[in-house]
Amino acid sequence: MHKIYKAQIKDLLNIKKIIKDISNKADFYSEFKESIIKYIIKQKCYIISDNNRICCIFIISDDNEVYVMPKDITFSFFKFLYILSKHFKNNDFKLKIKYKKLNIDSYKKYYKLKVIDNYLCMFLDVTNNCCMENKDELVVRKMKIDKDENIRVNLQNKIFSNIKGRRDLTLNEVFFEESSSKFLKDYCYFLEYYDTPVGYGQIIKIKGDFFLVNFGIIPEFQGRGFGAYFLNKIVENCNNAGINKLYLTVDGNNKRAVNLYRNYGFKFMYGDAKLILYS
Numbered sequence: 490m491h492k493i494y495k496a497q498i499k500d501l502l503n504i505k506k507i508i509k510d511i512s513n514k515a516d517f518y519s520e521f522k523e524s525i526i527k528y529i530i531k532q533k534c535y536i537i538s539d540n541n542r543i544c545c546i547f548i549i550s551d552d553n554e555v556y557v558m559p560k561d562i563t564f565s566f567f568k569f570l571y572i573l574s575k576h577f578k579n580n581d582f583k584l585k586i587k588y589k590k591l592n593i594d595s596y597k598k599y600y601k602l603k604v605i606d607n608y609l610c611m612f613l614d615v616t617n618n619c620c621m622e623n624k625d626e627l628v629v630r631k632m633k634i635d636k637d638e639n640i641r642v643n644l645q646n647k648i649f650s651n652i653k654g655r656r657d658l659t660l661n662e663v664f665f666e667e668s669s670s671k672f673l674k675d676y677c678y679f680l681e682y683y684d685t686p687v688g689y690g691q692i693i694k695i696k697g698d699f700f701l702v703n704f705g706i707i708p709e710f711q712g713r714g715f716g717a718y719f720l721n722k723i724v725e726n727c728n729n730a731g732i733n734k735l736y737l738t739v740d741g742n743n744k745r746a747v748n749l750y751r752n753y754g755f756k757f758m759y760g761d762a763k764l765i766l767y768s
Contacts, residue, residue, distance in 0.1 A: 496534040517588040519556040601767035607741035611755040629722040632677035644689040648705035680719040701737040
């Protein structure tokens with residue numbers, strides 16, 4: 490039987506240790522970078538224990554945002570949702586978690602859970618990719634900086650036009666990005682079909698790692714294998730340039746994109762989800 494009680498100052502060292510080790514030991518957790526002491530003092534920090542053994546720490550902020558930090562993989566997300574809904578009735582809670590093995594949508598069968606965002610972080614061992622034969626009708630070419638920005642803007646706005654809440658990319662935003670440290674001018678690509686631009690994708694560099702971003706094919710040319718071909722050519726270029734690993738983030742609800750990346754060989758690393766648990 491699990492017990493829930495408010496943390497005290499005497500628990501501080503144990504709590505800090507759990508937070509420090511959490512990314513290596515837990516299947517799901519919230520990133521928490523604030524001072525834990527103020528939440529203990531405000532009696533907003535809780536401990537879940539089983540037979541006097543700490544299983545999980547969680548914090549409820551003043552605006553009902555929940556930070557959850559299990560001690561290890563033995564404490565499940567299902568169990569946490571049960572405890573939260575049972576012991577804190579008549580409250581709606583916002584949760585933001587990283588996870589390794591959860592099927593987020595499956596919890597909606599048992600709880601009033603709304604998925605706001607669910608992004609999957611994936612990586613590819615570039616050295617293991619397979620080459621595709623060239624197609625005469627398809628050409629991958631590099632974007633010409635200070636010349637092709639309008640083409641990029643028009644393509645991206647078409648590719649991502651069906652994303653709810655997304656506003657159109659502007660030319661000024663592209664120029665601003667080109668001045669940032671993460672931008673790689675030699676790794677921006679167009680896919681052309683009989684000289685007509687139909688796809689865009691680029692590689693950026695963040696803290697020494699390379700990420701595929703803004704990748705896609707305009708809607709009228711989707712479902713024809715163009716995405717797989719384009720992806721393969723970008724990965725080939727990365728391999729030739731000595732890039733060994735490639736990372737990306739994809740919306741978990743975009744099944745077509747998720748399947749494209751998985752079928753190509755990208756491996757799931759972790760998920761990043763924003764949720765609302767209704768009372």
